[in-house]
Amino acid sequence: MSSEGQPAVSGQALSSTEEVPWKRLSAKAPVAALVPISTVIGRMLLTALLPTYFAGERGLPVILWIIVSVIALVMLAAGLYEVATLSYRVVGAQLEIRSGVLTRSSRFIEAARVQNTEVLQPFVSKLLGLVEVKVETASGGKADGHLQGLTPEDAQALIQALQAVRGEASRVLLPGESSADERVLSEARLGDLLLYGATALGVGVLAVVLSALHEITETFHKLLLPWMEKHWELMAAPGMGWLAATVAALAGLFGLWLVSGARAVLRFHGFRLVDTGTHLRAVGGLITRRQVTVRRARIQQVVLDEPFLRRMLGFGSVEVETAGVRTGKESSERAELLVPVVPTTRMPELLREFVPDLPADIDALPLRPAHLKALLRARIRAVVLSVLVAAPATWFWGAWGALAWGLVPVQLLSAWFDWRFQGWLVTDTLVVVRQGFWRRRTTVVQRARIQSVRARQGPLERGYGIGHVRIDVAGSQVVLPSVGWEEAQSLIDQLPGRRPSRGARLPG
Known part of the structure; x- marks a missing residue:
């Protein structure tokens, strides 16, 4: 655990701690921290530059530029001084860290509470021969201890x-x-990572591509427009608009794949997951080399992520979570350890490395299906959503908008697929939950790590006599498919009270 202070101790204990000398970061640590600190300050002061968009040709007054520059320099100097004066030591069973300029803070992290240790080597640190160490506990949020600019030996x-x-x-x-x-x-080989990136198109990647296209268009339109008028006469001819639209769509899709693939390579280049006995160690990254060490005994949840397209291509991803909670919105960002590419044929073998109680074939698990009335609820929701989209589209665009009514059968079919492939299973040691068809996710939770269990009913669920059970572990949660309300109540009583027995395994 970490705190901002510590109660007074006896004189004997105090003298024993004073015998342990404080250690400082490398003398080159401020140089390594220059880029990340400057980036943070730049983001903070970006809002100060927004009025330039409304100030016309006059721009900001000189005095404001001076004030912004002084603030940036003061913040930069304070950040570098904090890095230069940070000190740490391990005393007894605690890691102590002192930092701060005007306000001094002392952090005390119990070594027994440490979930994971993460070693980073950004590009600048690599040039200087330094590394960063992050110490994570179950407190959540950012790492409790982040030491930038350590020598490899330290x-x-x-x-x-x-x-x-x-x-x-x-x-x-x-x-x-x-x-x-x-x-x-x-x-993970280079080809695997490119394939992983090409099948991981998300909102973040789309935003990056659209922003880049906007900037390029605004900056170079005077250069691009003459070239387009000269070479794209065929596309500009009457009746050829569909060809131009198709080319534009394909170019945009290719741009998405390119950006997503580049992100995957930057994050996972040279990825290796190794077993060191009591720990699992994952290393990867092109510019910033990242190494995460996870204790086997601390693993509380494993997620097998298999989107439809990746299943068709014969691979998926595995996310491993401990109680060292992260703040990412996406599950893959919260995971302490992410194996990006796992061939379908090797998934059971790898999952058993994380959860030894799993059988050899996870697809053969006797999962219990979702309640039948959950399908009716899903169909009602699908119809309502389709109507909310199709009705306004028909009102504004007439016959072309009426094509949106085709979403009704598509949504109904999708709801059936989603319900059909849901399932759950509770054993003496594990809870297994499988949800989704288009993006199938199989979650395995260690029952010994369950913090709380709750049952809930929505308005429609109350009318149908069904509900769903939510299992909470440190920093994460898993929702079982809909079950009968009486069964949900029994699961509340059953799950927290059971603890793993030695040698207990799944049936089959």
Whole structure:
């Protein structure tokens, strides 16, 4: 746990802690922190530049530019000074970190509470021969301890000291290092990452592409327009508008694939997942090399993500979560460890590395289906959503808008597929939940990690006598498919009270 202060201790204990010297970051740490601190300050002060869009040709007054520049320089100097003066030490069973300029803060992190350690090596740090270490507990949010600008030797000594407190004795490896006795569980080649990126198109990627296209159009339209008028006469001819639209759509789709593939390569280039015995270590990244070490005993949830397109191509992704909670909105951003590309044939083998109680074939699990009345509820919702889209479209666009009524059978069919492939199973040690058809996600939760269980009923569910059960673990939650209300009540009583028995396994 971390805190901003600590109660007074006896004189004997105080003298024992004072015997442990404080350690500082490398002298080159401020140089390594220059880029990230400047980036944060730039984002904070960006709003100060927005009035230039409304100030016309006059721009901002000189005095405002001076004030903004002074504020930026002061913040930059304060940030660099904080990095230069940060100190840390491991005393007994705690990691102590002191930082701050005007306001001094002391953080105390119990080594026994550490869930994961993450080692980063951004591009600038790599040039300087430095690394960053993040120490994560179950408190959630940002890392409790973030030490930027450590030498490799100091980083190894810090992680080894934390492991020694927990009674662990394993060799600490930094990004780029390997051991002869480690067992490789998964690797990702360049082609696999490009395929992973091409099938991971999301809103974030779309926003990046649209922003880039907007900037290019605004900046270079005077250069592009003459070239387009000269070479695209055929597309501008009457009746050829469909060809221009098709080319534009294909170009946009190609741009999405390109950006998404580049993001995947930047994040996972050279990805390797290795087993070191008591820990799992994942390393990857092109510009910023990232290494995450997860203790096997701390794994609380494993998610197998298999969108439809990836299933057709024969692979999926695996997300591993511990109690070291993250703040990402997407589940893959919250996961402490993400294996981007896992061939379908190797999924059961890899899942058993994370959850030994799983059987050899996860697809053969005797999952219980969702309640039949849940299908009726899903169909009603599908029809309502389709009408809300099709009715305004018909009003505004007439016959062309009436084509939107075709969403009704499509949504009904999609609702049936989603209901048909839902399932759940509760055993002595695990809870298994499978949901979705187009984006199938299979979640495996360790029952020993369950924090709370609750049952809920919506207005339609109350009329049908069904409900759903939500299982909460540290920083995450899993919702079971709809079940009868009496069964939901029984699950509330059953799940928290059961704890894993030694040697218990799934049926079959």
